[in-house]
Amino acid sequence: xxxxDKPGQAADAPAARTGVAARDWASAAADPQYRAAxxxxxxxxxxxxxxxxxxxxxxxxxAPTLADxxxxxxxxxxxxxxxxxxxxxxxxxxxxxxxAMEPFVAAFAGFHKQTAPSDWLEGxxxxxxxxxxxSDFYREVAARLDTDTRELVLAVLDxxxxxxxxxxxxxxxxxxxxxxxGRLALWARRLMGEALSQSQRVVADRDALSTMLxxxxxxxxxxxxxxxxxxxxxxxxxxxxxALGLAA
Amino acid sequence: xxxxDKPGQAADAPAARTGVAARDWASAAADPQYRAAxxxxxxxxxxxxxxxxxxxxxxxxxAPTLADxxxxxxxxxxxxxxxxxxxxxxxxxxxxxxxAMEPFVAAFAGFHKQTAPSDWLEGxxxxxxxxxxxSDFYREVAARLDTDTRELVLAVLDxxxxxxxxxxxxxxxxxxxxxxxGRLALWARRLMGEALSQSQRVVADRDALSTMLxxxxxxxxxxxxxxxxxxxxxxxxxxxxxALGLAA
Numbered sequence: 258x259x260x261x262d263k264p265g266q267a268a269d270a271p272a273a274r275t276g277v278a279a280r281d282w283a284s285a286a287a288d289p290q291y292r293a294a295x296x297x298x299x300x301x302x303x304x305x306x307x308x309x310x311x312x313x314x315x316x317x318x319x320a321p322t323l324a325d326x327x328x329x330x331x332x333x334x335x336x337x338x339x340x341x342x343x344x345x346x347x348x349x350x351x352x353x354x355x356x357a358m359e360p361f362v363a364a365f366a367g368f369h370k371q372t373a374p375s376d377w378l379e380g381x382x383x384x385x386x387x388x389x390x391x392s393d394f395y396r397e398v399a400a401r402l403d404t405d406t407r408e409l410v411l412a413v414l415d416x417x418x419x420x421x422x423x424x425x426x427x428x429x430x431x432x433x434x435x436x437x438x439g440r441l442a443l444w445a446r447r448l449m450g451e452a453l454s455q456s457q458r459v460v461a462d463r464d465a466l467s468t469m470l471x472x473x474x475x476x477x478x479x480x481x482x483x484x485x486x487x488x489x490x491x492x493x494x495x496x497x498x499x500a501l502g503l504a505a
Numbered sequence: 506x507x508x509x510d511k512p513g514q515a516a517d518a519p520a521a522r523t524g525v526a527a528r529d530w531a532s533a534a535a536d537p538q539y540r541a542a543x544x545x546x547x548x549x550x551x552x553x554x555x556x557x558x559x560x561x562x563x564x565x566x567x568a569p570t571l572a573d574x575x576x577x578x579x580x581x582x583x584x585x586x587x588x589x590x591x592x593x594x595x596x597x598x599x600x601x602x603x604x605a606m607e608p609f610v611a612a613f614a615g616f617h618k619q620t621a622p623s624d625w626l627e628g629x630x631x632x633x634x635x636x637x638x639x640s641d642f643y644r645e646v647a648a649r650l651d652t653d654t655r656e657l658v659l660a661v662l663d664x665x666x667x668x669x670x671x672x673x674x675x676x677x678x679x680x681x682x683x684x685x686x687g688r689l690a691l692w693a694r695r696l697m698g699e700a701l702s703q704s705q706r707v708v709a710d711r712d713a714l715s716t717m718l719x720x721x722x723x724x725x726x727x728x729x730x731x732x733x734x735x736x737x738x739x740x741x742x743x744x745x746x747x748a749l750g751l752a753a
Binding site: 304307310311314315317318322323324326327330331333334337338340341344354355358359362 | 552555558559562563565566570571572574575578579581582585586588589592602603606607610
């Protein structure tokens, strides 16, 4: 299952691709600024997967049963394999993966520090929300990438099974104990706020990446479009939370 | 690479197999006591892999560099895939994997609680020592298993890359800072002691498994042989520690 089957997905990219989005990596990467932006993107994505691995493995400790623990360990392992693919691509285009990831360590560490789940259900909501937001964001960006990079980014963003497992568990818990809904809705709002705040930090810090985002390299992507993109992602989040029985 | 290429391996099993060791699962499992012993063994091995996943993922936090962190995450992920195979086999022979694992949760939790590494090097030594001892032990037991179970057990015990990575890092650290050797040697002794003590606990608690170990089902494996097995494992540990530059 991919998130395109799910309700509340952010609007898809325009069907007709032009400029960078119609070119392959070898052609697009001749522009050093575009190349730097993609290295940033792959570095952020790779470190994000490694951090997700760590957090999911950590959250597995909160699992109420061995079967639940195994399910989270499985997700963690899937994230690790995504990390391996991204790291492989960075190495394949002659970049040092560690150097490409370093600039994003602080933002992910900040996000995870501010959003350490206090119990199993908060962990599940975080896995679901975090994965969905990240997936929406990278899918939006992917539409502006060269064909080779886009293919890789979409491949590693394939759902790792968070959605079905987390949605089922959280919904059952709220049905059994309706007052949980309020606390988890608050938690989901905090996750979204923290994710947006860390994204802004990254955009402010990384020139090449933000230039790409505001249309300096890729076309049809100005500042107003960035605003609309964040609106679409927030809206998709709201719909997902409603589907989960949480008022976002 | 498998541990058979490494110095200090415990003595191998006898070449000529008789009794259970010459039969396949379908034939051997007709004996309900043998079947119970194998379910115990697979349950212990499965939970051990899941616990190893968790500990390695946890130790990845202590990694001094992103590359080291990725290396530990890779080992953790490999353990998870071993867990999946063992769980699959338990399900395949009609056992509830969770029920088979439950009896061993306390022993592994006890081991890991008593041996939480205080830094990166202790974590590496633990990954190496723990993996090697477990591998020696299961390899000894495997020689007494039916052909199908033996094949699976040996397959999941294939080295997950701990050895080369950990040995290289620990040796380099001791060369750079020789006084580390004393502390890490002490640590390795504690790991061995704790592993033996938890193994004894398991043997005392699990009738079917210990009956198999002392020759109640499989042949040629009496109490004196169990003693010799523990000697071989301890001796192999001592040789490995010496190769690592640590006096065990």
